[in-house]
Amino acid sequence: MAYDYGVIEKKWQERWVEAGLDKSERDDSKPKFMAIFAYPGVTGYLHVGHLRGYTYLDAIARYKRMTGYNVLFPVGTHATGNGGISLYRRISKGDEGTIDYLKRNGCTDEDLAKMKDPLSVIEFFNKVYQNEYWRRFGFLSDWRRFTCTLYPDYSKFIDWQFRKLNEAGLLIQKPYYAPVCPNCGPVAVDASETDISKGGKAETQEYTLLKFRHGDEFLIAATLRPETVYGQVCFWVDPETEYRKIRYNGETWIISPQATEKIKLQKDGVEEIGSVAGKDMVGWMCEAPMIHREIPVFPATFVNPDVGTGLVTSVPSDAPDDWISLEAIKKNPEMITKYGLSQEILDRTVPISIIEMKGYGEFPAKDIIDKLGITQPGDPKLLDAKHIVYKDGFHTGKMKDICGEFAGLRVQEAQEKMKQAMIDAGEADVFYDLTEEVVCRCGARVHIKRIDDQWFINYADPKYTQMTKDHCKNMELNPPEWSDNVYGVLDWFRERACVRLGNWLGTKFPYDDKWIIEAISDSTLYPVYYIISIYANERQIQPEQMTEAFFDYVILGRGDAKSVSDSTGISTELLEKIRKDVLYWYPLDLNLGGKEHMTVHFPAFLMNHVAILPEEMWPRGITVNWYITGKKDKSGEATKISKSKGGAQPIPGAAAKYGVDAMRLYYANVASMFVDVEWDEDTVMTYRQRADRIMLAVQDLINSESDAPKKDIDAWLISRFNNHLQNIRKVMDKNDLRAMTTIVYYDMFNDMKWYNRRGGNNRETITEALKIWIQCMMPVTPHIAEELWEQAGFEGLVSSNQLPEADTTKISLAAEYGENLLRDAMSDITEIRKIAGIDVKKIVLYTSAQWKKDVMNLALDMLKDGKLTIPDLTKACMAREDLRKNGKAVSSLAQKVAVEFQRSTVEQKLPLVETDECRLFTDAAAFLSEENGVPVEVYSADAEGIYDPQGKAKVAVPGRPAIYLE
């Protein structure tokens, strides 16, 4: 279409700034509304999906603004962690993929040249987010308050926050096993792979190390199922591996080289003292823990030196790998001779049944192997077999009598108890390992390391958990399904490691500066900081002035301005002003964030507020939004539009292609905010077309020569629009932008079209309707709204206007009923024309005879008194001379009417009897005639001598005129 949305967008964004709409100041005469979206992490470009939630919030904020609120909608970014560092490293190394990705998203060589350190990379993206995303999308945020977690003033705030957490008794220390990169320190291992380049799906698993005595030495096997020790019959080594001997705790252990490296990270004083070849260990006998039986060492191909200790105890009854490998070795004479094993010892090695499981026989491992059709070692299905049998065993299994004092226990219980018993007896130890290979972004392998003095925030604290749960009952939490869930989440929330070591960007931990506060912990209380950041950004206060006393005063109201002023050098006036700002803007009314926040950020956000701030400053609302996902790939699996992979369309490109308002409308209307939506360009394009269409239609209305007098249809249109206004307020009470946009961009549009089609053309009506309509467009499509507002000649900026209340005196149910009746008649005509398939030359309408209305009136009277029944109505009808003469027709109508009216309200049925249908259709005859292209005649069934060749008139009832075509 002919619109250059880019020009319109720029024009109005500038006007908003000129008008100061992006600045939020305390105004005690107005109610306030403060809202944020959970700020994004700055680790690269965002994609079109991210704008969904952000756009919701701007639209909600704009709506609040036009309904009487003083709005504060600040934005910021989160840069804590190693995202900035690793991005900078890749850029400085000239990594091709990274450079290519940056350039594809609009980064220039000039920009690249400026990226001299991690902070400059982050600052570059801070600008991109603000200018190319949020400003570009027309957000009315108060940019003066922008903050980033790496700004020195923000750090002062976090420093204070942690002092307050400590005051609340929530900081605790204990040992912790963390995934660690030798170069970068602890890393986050998760599916988003922010810190790592491989292994996002890996989990940390606790293995039990079982010690098998062989002479003075111990073979160490790692197992996830310590409860199966009673079923041990042999021991597996990888004959290809050269194992290490290590000294630990006065013992000599034999484990794989890889395990040696891992174990050094978790145990102190480990010393390598020699080695032994796996093939030489075959044929050894070793003493199994707990059962104290000598079992033989056999070779196996499935043993991986990089998993666990590289040595495996064999429980064929319950481990599919063990079963199949034992079978295989028994049938392999070559192997037997190669390693000098005796047939006799093999024959003696038979599975022992130890666990009783529902749906399984004596040897669960064998059952699952047979079921899956596995015949030899190395079959990939063995992995499934293992998972199935482990899972079923864990949940349904019971230890058999053979298991000594553990007999009869459920597997879950036995696992814990047997592990502990062996540890206590010095026959076992614990060890942590990742389930798959994890590689850091720097390229080094990640392993689990023990950290002794790890700090945690104790989110398990019962007092604060309870307080938070109680508070949630008073909050507006959306969607409601999640709000039910939140109590469970809070209960489940445990201690959370809150600091980390190594090469990280972030705030130093106030009580020990070797630690850096980690990424989630410094992003929980921050909304309150937006109230203060403006003063730091404007250099009215310096970071070093932002002491504990300063925050204590402005946020908590502790101390007095005079003494804080003395200690910080900040004027008392300014301190008091900031304090008033905090009291005015807080609590936060709405925190909106993606569904990924449900179990981590939101609970932490809540608990920090509850633990640190007084009750009147606790948040009022949280809304969770779902995602825009990537297109489904061939396997049907939905792919996230990944920012690290950079496959999605860059935001500025999409904005240019579709127009910002079309995209905003797309986000708002494409689905409920509580479902995932697949990004589809064609769909966005249809919203673009809708925007075009509406602009055109409004411009036509503005430019039309409208001078027709007011008619019924004018009252109808104004009624409809006031009705819509009422509904918009109703749905927006729940921030339901989807319902709101359906009303504004579809219903209202259709009403305008219908008004026009019905010959409505009155300037005053059009102006009144347009004014309402354009205002309603402001929250979601602000640029278009401004443009049309101006073209229509309305005063000022629509963005600073107030939405009128619905004028209920103008809502006319009768008018709306009449138009619906007409439309029903039209679709009936069309229907009959289609089915009859005749060449229509004339249409005749007959409206209902008066006596039928009389029956309905009687029914209505009875309904009002709540005494409507079929016999009563029939009697009442028959009591009237004028009705009785219609004979049987009266009683049959009375029956139908009684049944139908019983289910309705008086208001619903009133128009049926009050509408003068004959007049309505007579007035509309010309219109109907024009629409159908043939003459239309209208008669009342009561009229004398009417044209009615098929006797249709008698079937007309109120609400449904009879139709005759010829």
Add this chain to the structure above:
RNA sequence: GCGGGGGUAGCCGAGUUGGCCAAAGGCGCUGGACUUAAGAUCCAGUCCUUAGUGGUUCAUGGGUUCGAAUCCCAUCCCCCGCACCA
């Protein structure tokens, strides 16, 4: 396993305090109008049947009810979270 959500017409998706629901809206498709310009717009239709009626539907099978997409039970299937990732 624990916890949560869900299965609605060709598709996407509303609707779940039971009735006004053959079920919004959009897309797609079909026919027409307009016009020759466009990823256009307007009108109509789009479960089966039918002079505007009737019939069968909202994963499947039961049940409650005068009445169920909406409530209850069972079954099948799908999705999400489970932690140091914002």
